[in-house]
Every structure is written in structure tokens, then in C-alpha cells.
Amino acid sequence: MDIDYFARKQAPDTSPSAIAVRILDELLRWRRRPDNRDDHASVRHHHLPRLQKAIECAAPLTFLLPAFPAKSPNPRKVLGNLPDTAERIALTFLNDLCQRIGEYHKPGARVLLCSDGHVFADTIRVADATVAQYQVQLREMAREIAPSSIEVVNLHDALPAEHADIGFEQARAYLMKHYGKSADDTRAQYMADEVGRAHYRAITRFMFEDGLTPDYNGSRNALQVDSRQRAIEVIRRSQAWGNLLDQAYPGTLRLSIHPQAPASPKFGIHLSDCVDTWLTPWHAVAVDVGGQFRLMKREDVERAGGRVVHVDGRPSHFVIEHARCQGESR
Template sequence: MKKMINALKSVSTPIKSSSSEVLRDKDPVIETSIKILAEVMSYRRSPEKVKPCRDSKCESCTSIYLPKIVYAVKNRRPVNFVLPAFPGKSPNLNKVVGVVPDFAEKISLSFLQSLCKRVKTIYSPGIQIIICSDGRVFSDVVGMQESHVTSYQAELDRLIDEMSLKDISTFNLDDIYKNLSFAQMRDELMKTYGKSSEILKHKIKSGARPGATLEEVEANRMYCGITRFLFEDSLFPGQRKSRAAIQREAKSKAYEVIRRSNAWSELIEELFPEAVRLSIHPQACGSKKLGIRLVGNESWMTPWHGVAMETPKGHILVKRSEAEELGARLIYDSLGRPSFYQLLDSDLPAFIESKL
């Protein structure tokens, strides 16, 4: 593994220029780099209660992202972005229709590829998005079956190939720790990159207090979001636990999911030091990661926690239960697998209108 890390590190080492130095330099490389960042930031996902800067010249943002973009542009290379995402379908069938990628993932992949295509009109080498599929990292904590994660990863790769998405690739834990069991893969990851759960808990709790640092606030926000997802995923048909018990379990599991995710992020940063780091989670101005939407018109839904629904005004992502409550018709793909829902009513409910 060390050889692989060293080989990847030798490919490129990002420049260390400060954002103020970068912004003072008005040469074409800088101008192009700012335009690339602006294009990506136009689909930025920010916390609801925090006003996003949405400005590619914001010094807090450029100090993190722009030097890496400048380095790639200066060397006429594609700009690499890493996106920990697409872990596998939620185990809750009230939210999804199966265990492999469906039309919801297709919409998201198409959106990401369209972003890459738009950047090429600015900078011909373009950008490359590396999806760092993280399902294997925490599957045992969130209740995803290993076979389902394997099937999801394989189908995701097949879709990328079938759709000819030349600027998108995948990377997962299986690519690093070969010839190990899945449990051993996770053990190796945490042994090398894992941090103390007590440190994490302190950071999360501090994030809810006045005077918290940006990192602490982000940790607390992520904890709340992960807890909500785990709680919802556990409300599957047939389960008999009380909502209070499920909530307690979700809070406990959220710490471990975040601890694993942080370790995965550390590994990714080490393997791809030249890449700009993206996140599906809302990120405040100046965060190490740039929050990004997975579908242009959605606010907070992922393909693996919902389904695609076709409406007269376009496709949106919703929970399966929401689509069925609206009377939407389930559409199957060419292989006979559930793919998406179709709602043809011209009068859409208010909560659906708000997503379009």
C-alpha cells in the first residue's frame, strides 16, 4: 500500500501559494482557475442557516480550493475532484426500490458529467471527478449487507461505462486492501487512519456551543445529519423497536459512522493530495471540503436515500413512500428492475413544487 501512496503522491504536489497571492495575480491561468471554481461553486451545497458566499473570489474559499486548481491549469492537466459518495442503497425500502443503482443514480451521474462538460468550455483539459464510494467503510454499522455493497459498486461502474462518462471514475476500499476480508479492510483502515472516538465526541459537543470553531460546528452539523439518516433508515417495515430506542441507537452509531468516514477522508487525502475535496454534506465558507449538489435542482436528497420521480416539470428525488402516496407509477428498466416513478398530474403538491 505504501508504494501505491508514494506513486500517487509523485504525480503532482499542489502549489502552496496563499489565496491573496493567487488573487493578486491576474494572468490567464488564474483567471481560468477562478472560472472553473465559479462553475463548480454554482452548485454548492451550504448549511441552510448560513448564507453562502457563492463567490469564487472569496478568500476563505480560494485559500482552500484555488491553489490546487491553479496548479493543474498551469500544468495543462485535468483538475481532479474527489467525492466520497454513492455508498450503496439505504436498507429502508420505504425510501428506495432496490439495492443497485437505478434511475436516481443515472440522473446524478449525468448531472456530474454535465458539470465536467461545462468546465471544458472554459478549460479544455476539463475536470475529473473521482467518486470514492464509501459503503464498504461503514456498511456493518448502518445495516447494509456486504453483498449489496458489492452489487452496488459493480453496477455503478457498469453505468459509468454504459453512459460513456469519460470524466467520472470510482475508487473504493476494495481497491486498496486486496485479498482481505471486508472486516479486515475496515480494521486496517481504522488502524492506520482512525482517531479516538472521545476526541470526536468532544468536537461534536463543542460544535453546539457558543464560540465553537468552524471545524467543531461542521462536526456537529454532520453528526445531526448522519443521526437523522440512520434514524430514518431504521424505520423499515416490520421493525418493532420504539422510536425512542431507534433514536438512541442512531445517535450512538452516528459517532462510529463519522469516525470511519473521517478515516476514509484521511486516506483519500493522502492518495489524492492534488485533488479538490467535495462533499455531499453542506459545507460552510472556508471549509476543507466544498459541499456540492448531486442533482442541480435538489436541496438535500441523495440517490441512495430516495428514488427518481418524473413529473411534468422534470425529474426530482423523493422517498419511495412519498412517490407512492402521490399515486406515481413505478417504471421498470430493460432488465425488469424497478427504476423510477412517474407522476403525470399537472397539479403538483406544494412540497413537490418546492423541489423543482
């Protein structure tokens, strides 16, 4: 009996192409997609070559994720201004994902988490000081949960070294001057197809919801008009931010919190195992439902009788008897 033959037959394929398939299979479990079509074959066609090329370098895979800007300014949605259990769940999920990828790709994987609150602060109407506090706490949480898997960077980290010490307003001005498009060009681009229009409507909805704070005294119609205008600016800033990140961190694999088409260079991904939610940690609260956490808007949890849990003297999450994994409608 040729024992070596059977050993060879049973040994897993460790070629870059085979490893890329296994890693993409893991990512596909958590993919955010724009609709319910079964388009995994198309995703594989576009993303496997990118993964395989990165694997062939025999270095740790670096995933770049622009996200975690700041907590929503609407207290009906969140517990406060600082990271809480909602962020902890997301960071733990990303760390676990990196660990699983490391089982296939021996050099390992890490996430470069680009906290972008200072990119959008004036547009989303969150003070830069509040964003800075959020980022400090987020970095501390990431160091605690995933010291080798997650690195938190921000706008100033990505700027050219000679501009790293400029103020927040100057940093945004530099970003848009050197990496941004005009509002008219951005609007024309996003209104040209249904995918772009859907993204614009989603951002408009977030702007509208965040603006419906308890102290808002204007009309809903006025807020809707304002939200549409700010949505274009958010998209414009997001594009410029992406262009800067491409320059600052070349060779990274791009993730996104937004659904992405199969041919997009970005891969849309959820931030927890609750894959039917459209909520993010900074637009929701974590809710313990029978030992499993879900994301919900604060007002929905309170309406259902949820109880706030404090950790180290700060509100952390809710506990509720019965709920389902709720997300925002499209």
C-alpha cells in the same frame, strides 16, 4: 484601425487565475452550503488558490468525491438495492459538469467517485454482498454515461497494494487502526462547535430513518439511542476514509455531498440541478414530474399517487402528475 488591438481586447483571459474564476463560478451554482448566508466571497478566497494551483499543472483536474455507498436499507425511501434512475441522474450531472469545466480548462476534468459502502456496511446495516452488487452496477452505469469523466473506486482500491485482497472486515479494521481516531476523540471534536453538532444531528437522523424499516419492532426511543451511537461511528469511519483517500489520491480537489464551510478544503456540491433538496440518490427515488426529474422519498411519492416505471425489467423511477422538488428538512 488596429485590428490586432481589438482582437486582443475581445479574447478571453486564459491565465490560470482567470480560468480558476470561471470554474469556481460554475461550481458555485451547485454548492451545498450549511446555511443561507451569502458567503461566496469567502469561498472564493479559500478555493481559488487551490483551483489555480491545479490548473497551473496543465493536467486534467481530478475531483475526488466520496459518495454512493449503497441504497438505504429502508424500502420506504428507495426502490431497491441496485442503482436506478436516481444514480443515473447524478452521474449524468457530474459528467455534464466535467464537460462544462473542460470548456474552460483544455486538459479537461474528471471525477474520482469513491464508493464507500464497504467502509460503513456493518454500521449502516447493509450486507457487504449487497454493497458489492451496488458497486458493480454503479461502475457499469458510469462506464456507459461517462467513460472518460467518472471513475468508480472503492475501499480496496484505495488501500495499499499489499492489503488489496484482504476481506471486508479486515479492510475496515486496517482502515481504523491506521487512519482513524477513537470514538471519544471524534465525539469531543464534533460536539465542540455548532457546525459539528449539526453534522452529527444530520447523520443521526439518517440512521434513525434508515432504521424505521417495516419490520422494525422496537421503540422509537431505543432506535434514537442506537442511531446516536452509530452516527458517531459513521463520522469516525468517514474521517478515517478521508485520511486514507488523501494518502491514496494526493493532489485531487475534494468534493463532498455534505454542506461545507467556506474555509473547508472540501467543496459541498449537489448531485443534480434540483439544488433545494437534501436528499441523495441512495436515500430517495427519482420522480418524473412533467418531464423533469426530482428526488423524493418513496413513501412520499406513493402517498401522492406516483406510478413505478420499469426499465429492462427492473424498477427505475416514478412518474407523478404534480409534485414539487422535495428534500429533507435540516
